[in-house]
Amino acid sequence: MSEFPEEEELSSHPRPRVIGTPSTAPKAVDVPTAPPPPAFSADPPDVVHGRRAERLVAALFILAFLAGCGFIAAYVGLEIGIATIPKGANAVVAALRSNLALGSSLAVALLALGTGSMIWVRHLTPNIEIEEERHDLPSEPADRRAFQREFAEGAAISQVTRRPLLRRTMLLATLPLAVAPLVLLRDLGPLPQTDLRHTVWRKGLRAVTLGGLNPLTPADISTPGSMITVIPEGYQDDEDALAKAGVILIKFAPGEMSWPDRYDGGTLVATMNWTIDNIVAYSKICTHLGCPVALYEQTTHHILCPCHQSTFDASNGAWVIFGPAPRPLPQLPLMLDSAGYLAAASDFTQPVGPSFWERG
C-alpha cells in the first residue's frame, strides 16, 4: 500500500506533481475571500418596473403561443405536393411559401419564448450570486486503498496470475476479434490497379461535344479563340469514364502557340505534332484536385481553375503560371479519322487529374 501516501505525508512533503492529478496548491475556493455583499430580498422592490417587465414577458409568451399555433396551421394548411396544390400553381413557389411560413413561425415562437425567459430572469428575479463548490477529482485515499485490495483479491481468486497458459490463450482468443474491424476496410473497394493511369481515349476514338454529342471537323472550330468541351464518343452515360476523359478543344490563330519541352518518362515528346490545324486538346481535369477547368480567356489564353485559381497557359502547353497545380494539364494527341472528324491519336501519355501516391 505504499503507492498511496497517508494524509500526513501529502501535507508535509510536497511531491513532484504528476500531470493530470490535482495540484496540491491551495485552490481558489479554499482561499477565503472577502465576504460577499448581503443578498437582496427575494421581492423586487421596484413594483412599477416589475409590473412592466411582467407584462412584457407575458406578451412574449402569448406571441410564442400564437406563432406555435401558426406553425401547426401552416403545416396543415399549406399544400406542397404536386397532386394537392391548387390547379395551375407552381410547385416551387408552393414549397417556398410553405418553407417560409414554417420557418418564420417556428423562429418567432422559439425566439419569443427565449427572450421572455431571459427578461424574466434579468428583470424579475433578484440578483443573487451563487457559488457551487467542486469536490476534488481523486477519490478519497480510503476508497482507493479498498479498491486496490479488492482488485488484488479478485486477481488471486480467479488465478489469472497463477495460470499463465489460461491468461495467454484468452488474450489469443480475443486477438482476431480485435483485428476484424481492420479486415473490413477491404470492403472499401478493389484497388484501382492501373485505372488512374489510363482513360478510355484510344486511337481513332472520335471526340463529340458534351451535351449535343456532335462529332467535329476542324472546319467546325475554324474561328481562333473558339473553345468547346468534348467527350469520347459513346461514353456519354459512363460516369466513371467521363470523370477522367473530359477534354477541352481550343483553336488558336497560326503562330500563337509555343511548345515547351514535355517529357514523358524521360523521353522528350513532340507535342506540336499532337494538334490538328492549330486545334489543341487538353485534359479538363485540374492537376491539383480534379476540378473541371474550362474557364478559358481567349485574350490571354489563360485556363483558370475556379476551385483554387490554378492558371494554365493554353498557348504554351498548358504550363502552370499561377496557383497550386503541380503540373501542366496533360495534352491529348489528336488526329483526323477516315471521315475527317477529330479523334484521339492515342490515350493520354500521362495520368490525368490530381497526383496520387505512386504517380511519381
Place this chain on the structure above:
Amino acid sequence: MSSIKSRRRHPAAGYAAVAGGLVVFGVLYSTLSGGNASAAAPAGNQTQIAQGKSLFVESCASCHGLDAQGTANIAPSLVGAGAAAVYFQMSTGRMPAKELSAENDRKPTTFTNAQIYAIAAYVASLGGGPAIPAPSQVSTVGANTALGEELFSTNCAQCHGFAGAGGALTYGKTAPSLNASTPTQIYTAMLTGPEAMPVFGDGTVTPAEKRDIIAYIIDTRNEANPGGFSLGRTGTTTEGLLGWLGGLGFLVLIAMWLTAKRRDRVQTEAKDQS
C-alpha cells in the same frame, strides 16, 4: 478624444461597436436592369452602309481608324469582325468605350437600333464575320431547356455561374451577369466571343443548341428562389458571407445581451434613498 474615452465605457458601446462592424462589412446588392432593344433587322443595302459609314467615322473611327483598320495597341481592326460583334458591343453599351481597357461594362447605349444596324452593315461590308441572327433564330419557342442546362453547365457556367449571375476571371477581370442580356445579345456573344470570352461558333454549338442555352438562361432568370432570398444568386460565397457576418454577428449580440452585467436598480435606488 476624452469624449470617446468616456463613451467607450457606455453600456451600449459594445453593441454599437459590433453593429458598426456589421454595417462596415455588410453586403450591398444593387440590381441594374437595362432596357431591351427590339431586334428588328432592317435590310442591308447601300444607303444603310453609307449611313453606317458616316456614323462610324463620327463615333468609332477615332480609335478603330477611318477604314476600321484598327490602331496598334489601342483598338483592334474590325475588318472581318462581322455584324454580330458590332451588334453585341454596341447594343450592350460596351462600345463606344469610355476608356481604353481590357474590359468594358454594360451601360445604356446612346444609339438607336437602326443606327447600330447601319454601323453593323458597314462593318459587315468590309468582309467576313458572323451576321446578326434574325428574331426567329433566337426564339426560345420549342427549345429544349434541359439540354440548354447541360450545355450551359458544360460551356458557360464556369465563368458566368450556374444561374448566369457572373463571376471572377483571372487578374481582376470578371464575367458579366446575364440577367439583363437579350436573346440576341446572348446569341451574338456566343458567335463572336467578345473580350475574354471564347467563341462558340455554329460548328461547336449548333444554332438549335444556342436557342436551348438561351431558353435555359431566360427560364432560370424567371425561376423563384426556393431558399427565400436570392443573395445575388452567386452561390456559396455570398451565402457564407451573410451566414458568418450576419448570422454570427446576430448571435454575438444575443450572447452579449445574455451575459451583460446586470445594472441593478435595487442597489442604485437604495443609494438614492440613503
